[in-house]
Amino acid sequence: MYRKxxxxxxxxxxxxxHWYGSGETRIQVIFDATLSIAPGSLTILKGPSGSGKTTLLTLIGCLRDVMDGSLRLLGTELNGASEPAQVALRRRIGFIFQAHNLHASLTAQQNVRMGLEVHGTHGNRDRYDDAAAHALRMVGLDHRLHYLPGNLSGGQKQRVAVARALVGNPExxxxxxxxxxLDQESGRVVVEILKALGRERGTTTLMVTHDDRIMGLADRVLTMEDGRIVSDTAPR
Known part of the structure; x- marks a missing residue:
């Protein structure tokens, strides 16, 4: 694991x-969560449906406002942070979701290029295509640059989504x-790419998953139940 x-x-x-709702319908979904994640590490967050995994992920990713407690992301306190501050932090994060959300009318390279354009990445726009091609090579899709999503397999589409998340070199x-x-091989490729980025660039990954096939690749596994972190282990 990378760490300067x-x-x-x-x-x-x-x-x-954290709570959902208000008044009599208010329900607490995160209880006294406390953790610290090292740079360059691959941390998996697992647990049954409804345990609070995705809520915690979206709080850390500045996709929900922090209600109570402290959450420091890249040195910035999110409790009370302004919207511009949160937007600036989101631009330093790459997001990968189960639904790849590719634009059907754009090629793989164009979809990845959007990862730079949407985040307002600074730099020479003439180099965006080069950066997108490099990200696709990194995930083994240099031979599919100009393919539309309809002509890609499920695993290839997800790798395009990974390339789109990584093209801006997120922290x-x-x-x-x-x-x-994904099938076992495609899923393992995706996780190994993220793990390699941790070693080589110091990219920190927090992943929600139920996929037992990839637990052994993690540096650390956190388990949630009923909104609480109930175990914290390092796989052997």
Whole structure:
């Protein structure tokens, strides 16, 4: 696992609580979550449906407002953070979801290029295509640059989505069930790419998954039940 001396943890959560609804219908879904995630690590968050995994992931990813407790992301406190501050942090994160959400009318390269355009990445726009092609080569799809999603397999589509998340060199990757629709080989390829980025670039990955086939690749596995983190282990 990659870590420069003195590098602070990019994700630090302390006594985090979260609720849905209001008044009599208010339901607590996260209870006193406390954790710290090291740079360059691949951490898996698992647990049954409804345990709070995705809620915690979206809180850490600045997709929900922090209600109670402390959540520091890349050195910025999210409790009370302004919308511009949260937007700036989102631009430093790559998001991968189970649904690849590719645009059917765009080629693989064009879909990945959107990862730079949507996030307002600075740099020479003439190099965006080169960057997209490089990201696709990284996930083994250099021979599919100009293919439309309709002409790609399910595993190839998900790898395009991974390339789109990684093209801007994010400091953190948030992945929600990225291997659920993939066969064992394709799923392992996706996770090994993320793990390699941790070693080589210090990219930190937090992944929600039920996929037992990839648990052994993680540096750390957190288990949630009923909104609480109930175990924290490092696979052998």
């Amino acid at each position: 001396p003195g590098t602070p943890d990019p994700i630090v959560v302390s006594h985090l609580n 953190i990757v948030m992945a929600d069930e990225p291997t659920a629709a």
